[in-house]
Amino acid sequence: MKPDVGRLLEVAVGHLMGETVPMIGRAYGHSVYEQSNVGVLGMMLLAVRHEHERAAARRVEENQELRRMFARAGTVVGAGDVSERLAAAAEAEDTDLTVSALEESNAELRGLLIELHAAVEEIDSPEARTLEEEIWRELAASTRRRALPTLGDT
Amino acid sequence: MADDSAGADGASGLESRLAAYLAEKLPDASDVRVDGLERIFGGASRETYRFVLRTHRDGEDESRxxxxxxxxxxSLIETDRAVEYAAYRAFYGTAVPVPEALWLEEDGNRLDYPFFIMEELAGLQSSAQAAAPHAAKLTPQKWSILGEISKADPAALGLDNVMAAVAADECWQRELSYWENEIDRHELCPQPIARAAIRWLRRHPPPPAQRVSVVHADYRTGNYLFDEEGTIRGILDWEMAHLGDPLEDLAWGLNPVWQSADGRVGAIATREEAISIWEEASGLRADPEALHWWELFSSVKGQAIWVSSAKEFTDGKNQDLILALAGWLMGNRQDRAILAAMGHHVS
Structure with a gap:
């Protein structure tokens, strides 16, 4: 689909910030609520541009990482309900690549990650500590995947 | 959603209804008018408007x-406006500068929703960019004023009548449970980082508070006003104020999400400066382990606020774009802060 979504949003932000925001300022003053609100809208559209580009990729990557981890985690937490659900989640695949479907499976996997993390914290074994470190690395990676550099990410 | 451009007496007639309310409150004045009513950006838990009140009294025209x-x-956070109003009234005229609070109206029929009215501290600034050039002058004021809040006697201020009592050894539990519950109620997707932090906080409780103090609970850049000389003229946004451990306030001010790129807390001070000034002004000690607990807690609380902002926006209860921005930008920054406080950094 041309023009690209990213280009369309760039132009839209250009109109908003270059024309609409100054126009509101000239008409109503430069500190009015509406001017600030349109400025935030411009920032949000830049973020949307960034998110649009990566939305499916980051969810697919994260879901794959979580499933790989879950496949190895069952032996650490031992037999039981959590272990069975970890195994089932590890074997699943994302067949619907729409962002909403990927988001839904990501939420299920992250919910299971919380359960796994809490369970591992209670286990006193070297394997548990290794898995715990792996979980923290994944949580750091998940934070990096969600960063929005266009909004001044630090 | 309520009208944003209420000036010129927009569709809801907010200007004229406000004038009618004020005329009742000022029975000795005539020709009571409201001019230039306009909404101020920000303040997602309350709608904030500035206006000029014009009256005629004792043969003189007056304006304020x-x-x-x-x-x-x-609302971004559910807060008690009566507590916020009481906090302004209590600290007015003390070493903690606040604007004068004038009228509280809890009847939602007058202006569609409950409200209160206070004086405007006009022409002042509160952003991080504006604060940075005045860092040397603002730093001792900002952290010593916080020390004064921590030192103040809630009973002497009359705030023990409006703020819920809490025992020194229960402050942490009450706050943690409250904000955990906010995440439970409002999360739109799982929060594995905040949940890990909550588990750690419960396994490692802090010592009892050195004293139970008034906690402003949102003491940060953006919530104080200063003049062009760098003198702080007002501490604002007491909407989350409560009784609790004063380290909660210190930790919130140190939260990494308010830091500048060079690591200065509140964009103006080094961490060591801020703590030292607060300790001297409050007469309290910031025990490093206890402070660490409260700093990690402050990031959980922050995440609860950003989660709630995303929920409010998504549900359509409040479609102020600042809520969406908070959900996207601040939520990610807060996760980074939690990870760092727990010894795990995002490369």
Whole structure:
């Protein structure tokens, strides 16, 4: 689909910030609520541009990482309900690549990650500590995947 | 959603209804008018408007710049406006500078939602960019004023009548449970980082508070006003104020999400400066382990606020874009802060 979504949003932000925001300022003053609100809208559209580009990729990557981890985690937490659900989640695949479907499976996997993390914290074994470190690395990676550099990410 | 451009007496007639309310409150004045009513950006838990009150009294025309703080249809955080109003009234005229609070109206029929009115501290600044050039002058004021809040006697201020009592050894549990519950109620997707932090906080409780103090609970850049000389003229946004451990306030001010790129807390001070000034002004000690607990807690609380902002926006209760921005930008920054506080860094 041309023009690209990213280009369309760039132009839209250009109109908003270059024309609409100054126009509101000239008409109503430069500190009015509406001017600030349109400025935030411009920032949000830049973020949307960034998110649009990566939305499916980051969810697919994260879901794959979580499933790989879950496949190895069952032996650490031992037999039981959590272990069975970890195994089932590890074997699943994302067949619907729409962002909403990927988001839904990501939420299920992250919910299971919380359960796994809490369970591992209670286990006193070297394997548990290794898995715990792996979980923290994944949580750091998940934070990096969600960063929005266009909004001044630090 | 309530009208944003209420000036010129927009569709809801907010200007004229506000004038009618004020005329009742000022029975000895005539020709009571409200001019230039306009909404101020920010303040997602209250709608904030500035206006000029014009009256005729004792043969003289008078005017005063005022602020209207009105509950929105949906709020970033659910707060008690009566407590906020009481905090302004209690600290007015003390070493903690605040604007004069004038009228509280809890009847939602007058202006669609409950509200209160206070004086406007006009022409002042509060952003991080504006604060940075005045860092040397603002730093001792900002952290010593916080020390004064921590030192103040809630009973002497009359705030023990409006703020819920809490024992020194229960402050942490009450706050942690409250904000965990906010995440439970409002999360739109799982929060594995905040949940890990909550588990750690419960396994490693802090010592009892050195004293139970008034906690402002949102003491940060953006919530204080200073003049062009760098003198702080007002501490604002007491909407989350409560009784609790004073380290909660210190930790919130140190939260990494308010830091500048060079690591200065609140964009003006080094961490060591801020703590030292607060300790001297409050007469309290910031035990490093206890402070660490409260700093990690402050990031959980922050995440609860950003989660709630995303929920409010998504549900359509409050479609102020600042809520969406908070959900996207601040939520990610807060996760980074939690990870760092727990010894795990995002490369």
């Amino acid at each position: 710049r005022l602020i209207l703080r009105r509950d929105p249809p949906g």
